[in-house]
Amino acid sequence: MRNVHQLALLALSSYAVAAPLVSAPWKVGKRQVESQMNDIDILRYALTLEHLEDKFYREGLANFTQGDFAQAGFDSTFYQNVQAISAHETAHVQFLTAALKAAGYAPTVECTYAFGISTVEQFVATASILEGVGQAAYLGAAPQVSSKTILGAAGSILTIEARHDAYLRAALSQSPFPQANDDALTPDEVHTMAHGFIVSCPAGNPSFGVKAFPGLAVTTTGKITSGMTIALSTAGFALAPADSKAHLYAAFITALGPDFAPLTPSGDGENFQVTVPIGVNGQSYLLLTNCNDTVSDSSVVAGPTFLEITNNPLNTTLSGKKA
Missing domain, CATH: 2.60.40.10 (Immunoglobulins)
Incomplete structure (x- = not known):
């Protein structure tokens, strides 16, 4: 199989990402967390990412049939598991939306996206990248969460995102666990990677103060x-x-x-x-x-x-x- 991650880069090449700066005295470099996001901001930030992933899978499965996956070399079991991953992302959206409403805060709602996906290979490779970025986003936000309840809930999503990532990587003939430690990304770094997919968002969506780098x-x-x-x-x-x-x-x-x-x-x-x-x-x-x-x-x-x-x-x- 050709290098499908290169196909995904066609959709991602104009975007970028970074990670929470953790001071590590045994290394030269340091990472410094600068975010001033509170727990509600972090929930909204997580929901924004889940909306993107949810729409990505729903749109991909609407555009490509099981037969299309088979022609690309992916069997029926893989197709069914991608359907399960899509259902998980929808459940994450529902879970975070309900959590914000229960706390008395307005949740962010789905934006309009342009993913630039034209083949099954590109869809699967981009899904793998998005799952990796998703787990890096949760991992990066974790040290900033003050509520143990919210941290535990976010952790329950993080572990599922990691399983999605490992499964997709294995399907692409990549190591499902290439490192002993996963990388973490700051909200601004994640937004830099993701904002290129976003065409527009409803004017009423709450803001949580992220920015994109060049x-x-x-x-x-x-x-x-x-x-x-x-x-x-x-x-x-x-x-x-x-x-x-x-x-x-x-x-x-x-x-x-x-x-x-x-x-x-x-x-x-x-x-x-x-x-x-x-x-x-x-x-x-x-x-x-x-x-x-x-x-x-x-x-x-x-x-x-x-x-x-x-x-x-x-x-x-x-x-x-x-x-």
């Missing part, structure tokens, strides 16, 4: 592994000629803090090259920053973006570094 895309095609030099392109950010010697870095998000790597500009201020650090593996996230000590909202200049790094998962330790 876009970043990996333009290298084919299999990507640690130690490989890859090409990047920005959207909405360009390094001016006078700033050609400015210090910019690539930050690869990991569970214990970012791994930084130097960038090599390609001359036009919008294209760069970077070498993937050894030990980064699986569904990973990359952003550009003007600092190689910490990553924060004030230091991010573009991204993050998604990239799939294919290594032997047995060669990674708890920290993500190669054994």
Whole structure:
């Protein structure tokens, strides 16, 4: 089967993501949580993501029949399990909506989306990416939740999202568990990845103060592994000629803090090259920053973006570094 994650990048290439900055004294990089979201904001944020996933699956299953899945190489069991995943996402929407109403707050409602999906292969690959981003979003928001009840409820959804992710990755011949630790993303980082799918939202939807960073895309095609030099392109950010010697870095998000790597500009201020650090593996996230000590909202200049790094998962330790 061809690299279907590259197909998904056609839909995601102009968007990006990042992660909650967790101070990790045994690593050079640090992540700093800057969100001022309260528990209700976080519930609405989670509901917004669940609406997107719910609509994605419902639309995909409406557009592609079981026969279409079979022609793409996916059997009837897989098709039925995708139907179950779709039902789960609908249940998550109902669960979070009911929780907000019970607390006396207005829930966010479904927006209008454009997913740009034209084939079953692209649908399945994008579903895998969205499930990974979804679990990273829940994981990143968890330290900011003050209510144990809300935290427990969010955790019950997070574990299901992780099972969805592992199942879809296995179906795509990717390792279902490529790392010993999952990466986490901040609300702004997640929004940067997701906002490109959103055409418009109802004017009455409650706001929870997220923003999107300038876009970043990996333009290298084919299999990507640690130690490989890859090409990047920005959207909405360009390094001016006078700033050609400015210090910019690539930050690869990991569970214990970012791994930084130097960038090599390609001359036009919008294209760069970077070498993937050894030990980064699986569904990973990359952003550009003007600092190689910490990553924060004030230091991010573009991204993050998604990239799939294919290594032997047995060669990674708890920290993500190669054994």
